[in-house]
Amino acid sequence: MKMSPSWTVFLAMIVLAGSGGFARAQGISWATSVDDALARAKAESKVIMVAMTMDGHRDCDAMVREHYVDAGLVKLSRHSINLFASTDTHSKSGTCSRCGSGDCAGHRNNDFNVRKKFFEVEGHVKVVVPQHLFVSADGKVICSASGRITAGELEWMWVYAIRTVDAKFQWTPAGRYRAPTSFKKAEVDKSENRLGAPPTKREVADAIKEARKASTSGNSGRRGRGRGRRTGSSIDEWLNTIVRSDSPKALQFVQSVLKSDKSGRSAVVRKIGTYSSIVWAKLVTPWLSTTESGTVRETSVWALKKLVDPKSANALKRLYRREKDEAPKGRILRSMATVAPTDGVVISQIKKALQSDKSEVVRAHATVAAGILEDRAAVTECLRTALSDSTMLVRSVAAYVIAVRQDRELSDALRSTHAAEIDAESKEWMEKAQTTIRESDPKPFEEFLKKTLDQRPTGRRGRRGR
Numbered sequence: 001m002k003m004s005p006s007w008t009v010f011l012a013m014i015v016l017a018g019s020g021g022f023a024r025a026q027g028i029s030w031a032t033s034v035d036d037a038l039a040r041a042k043a044e045s046k047v048i049m050v051a052m053t054m055d056g057h058r059d060c061d062a063m064v065r066e067h068y069v070d071a072g073l074v075k076l077s078r079h080s081i082n083l084f085a086s087t088d089t090h091s092k093s094g095t096c097s098r099c100g101s102g103d104c105a106g107h108r109n110n111d112f113n114v115r116k117k118f119f120e121v122e123g124h125v126k127v128v129v130p131q132h133l134f135v136s137a138d139g140k141v142i143c144s145a146s147g148r149i150t151a152g153e154l155e156w157m158w159v160y161a162i163r164t165v166d167a168k169f170q171w172t173p174a175g176r177y178r179a180p181t182s183f184k185k186a187e188v189d190k191s192e193n194r195l196g197a198p199p200t201k202r203e204v205a206d207a208i209k210e211a212r213k214a215s216t217s218g219n220s221g222r223r224g225r226g227r228g229r230r231t232g233s234s235i236d237e238w239l240n241t242i243v244r245s246d247s248p249k250a251l252q253f254v255q256s257v258l259k260s261d262k263s264g265r266s267a268v269v270r271k272i273g274t275y276s277s278i279v280w281a282k283l284v285t286p287w288l289s290t291t292e293s294g295t296v297r298e299t300s301v302w303a304l305k306k307l308v309d310p311k312s313a314n315a316l317k318r319l320y321r322r323e324k325d326e327a328p329k330g331r332i333l334r335s336m337a338t339v340a341p342t343d344g345v346v347i348s349q350i351k352k353a354l355q356s357d358k359s360e361v362v363r364a365h366a367t368v369a370a371g372i373l374e375d376r377a378a379v380t381e382c383l384r385t386a387l388s389d390s391t392m393l394v395r396s397v398a399a400y401v402i403a404v405r406q407d408r409e410l411s412d413a414l415r416s417t418h419a420a421e422i423d424a425e426s427k428e429w430m431e432k433a434q435t436t437i438r439e440s441d442p443k444p445f446e447e448f449l450k451k452t453l454d455q456r457p458t459g460r461r462g463r464r465g466r
Contacts, residue, residue: 027074030084030101034113041081041137047161048081048135050114052127055088055098056198056244058277059148060130062308064098070151072174076158079169080134085111087129088197119188126193133188134161143440145180146189148308150341152176152374156406157183160440176341176374179406185441204245208253211238215257235261239268243276255283262292266299273303281309288312288319298328305335313340320349330365337369347378354382360391364453367394371401376409383410387417392426393452399426400448403433411437 031037037048051068053060067073086096089104096104112123118141119127132154133144142161145153156179162169182189199207214235235257242250258268269287272280284307287300297319304312316336323329333353336346350373353366363386370382386398395417402410411434418430432444 027069027071028077028082028101030082030099032102032106034083034110034117037081037083038137038139041135044081045137045165046079046081047137047142047165048083049077049158049161050083050085050118050133050135052085052111052114052129052131052133053098054086054129054193054197057129058307061277062148063130063154067151067154072155073151073158076155076162076171079162079166080158083110083114085114087111119190121190128189128191128193131189132157134158136164141186141188143186144184144188145182146184146191147182149180149182150176150374152178153180153183156180174374175376175379177376178371179404179440179442181404181442183404183406183442185439198244199241201247203241204247204250207238207241208249211235211242211253211257214238236264236267239271240275243268243271243280246277246279251280251283254280258283258287265292266295269296269299269303273299273306276307278307278309281307281312285309285312285315288315294325294328298331301328301332301335305338308339310339313343313346317345317349326359326361327365329359330362333362333366333369334372337372341372341374347373347375350382351378351385354385354389360389360393361453363389363391363394364397367397367401368449368453371405379405379407380409383407384413387413392423395421395423396426396429397453399429399433400445400452403436403445404442406437406440406442408437 031040031048037050040046041048051063053064055061084096084099084102084107086098086104086107088098089108094103096102096107099107115121115123115125115127117139118133118135119125121127128146130148131144131146132149134142134157136142142164143157145157149157152174155174156177159169159171159173160179162171214237239254239257242254254268254272258265261268265287269284272284281304284300284303287296288304290296301316301319304316313336316332316339320329320332320336323332330353333350336343337350340346350366350369353362354370357363357366367383367386370379370386373379373382383398383402386394386401389395389398398417399414401407402414414430414433414437418427418434421427421430429448436442436444
């Protein structure tokens with residue numbers, strides 16, 4: 001079968017990413033083992049940074065490719081002892097091609113021993129990756145963050161950990177500097193990893209074959225119950241495997257499913273957002289302009305936020321200008337900020353929404369989006385605007401954002417707003433935010449967005465607090 005030019009280029013990009021195009025993490029000096037790291041940390045009065053990764057996981061791959069060679073993070077790494085842990089083998093002997101230091105057998109041993117010593121579970125127990133943790137010289141966990149975190153979030157964690165042993169450590173933060181939303185103080189994330197190793201070529205080929213069978217036999221959806229119950233596997237089950245592959249055949253097959261299966265389109269896009277790598281954004285972005293039900297568009301907005309593809313920013317901007325409904329419009333702002341946190345147009349749109357959008361829901365989402373930006377001046381301006389909003393919803397969300405960012409630069413503004421606040425609920429959130437910043441523990445806000453904004457009915461009005 002002859003491929004179109006676009007798919008030929010796509011294949012070349014994938015081959016490059018799988019070979020010499022993958023940046024090695026040679027900027028950081030890595031300890032050889034857990035015991036070596038602990039001994040050196042004690043001798044040098046330093047903390048230990050542990051990077052837990054695995055191959056074929058989009059978030060792990062992105063951070064190995066970008067974060068561990070970032071100039072600012074490499075500079076910070078000289079003030080800590082660093083340990084690379086991985087479950088995978090890239091070469092039978094010699095230097096690990098992924099890390100650029102040590103060997104794969106050593107990294108596998110590190111992964112096993114990190115789980116035993118710091119997670120206090122058996123070495124074979126699966127835990128969520130990627131995960132970064134900072135550990136003291138006596139083996140106690142200082143903090144951790146699971147999932148994909150930005151370079152600025154890792155920078156914040158690094159400085160926070162170093163200052164537990166050197167309170168006077170001097171560091172000039174970049175505009176990207178903020179605490180991770182997944183930050184945990186003095187504990188690790190023991191939840192089970194949702195993604196295993198990526199499927200093999202044979203597994204993908206078999207999955208595509210079975211998915212085609214299921215499609216032609218009418219098993220395109222979930223299995224039913226009772227009368228008319230479908231037999232055999234559904235295409236939905238095989239897609240879980242297919243969307244985790246970056247092969248052109250996998251992409252082409254799913255693209256055909258998206259075009260032909262109107263009723264299941266949103267579910268397929270959600271799978272891509274949950275499991276796929278950034279190369280799949282090419283399949284999702286066109287659905288931002290569909291004239292069909294808003295569900296597909298909204299799911300596409302969510303998926304692009306998960307895929308973190310900067311190239312999707314322009315399509316999101318166009319959709320934002322067209323969108324009329326308040327909740328979807330607000331979520332577009334958050335996706336825009338995630339994929340393009342320094343983009344001038346994105347920053348302007350967030351500022352404008354906070355200053356003049358009539359919907360408190362849009363303004364609340366804009367407040368969350370402002371906290372994602374990597375422009376210090378813009379963040380400060382937006383969050384000060386949100387703190388002075390006329391509704392308790394937006395003011396409470398501002399308190400949340402300042403808290404999870406652990407943004408000490410806005411502590412005075414938060415304290416002043418809290419003193420003048422007359423709405424009891426908003427005042428309580430501001431008190432919790434001040435405690436979070438003071439104690440560096442965001443636990444009070446773990447379910448905040450879920451309870452106050454993300455499940456909020458469209459059109460609901462907030463109570464006026466001024």
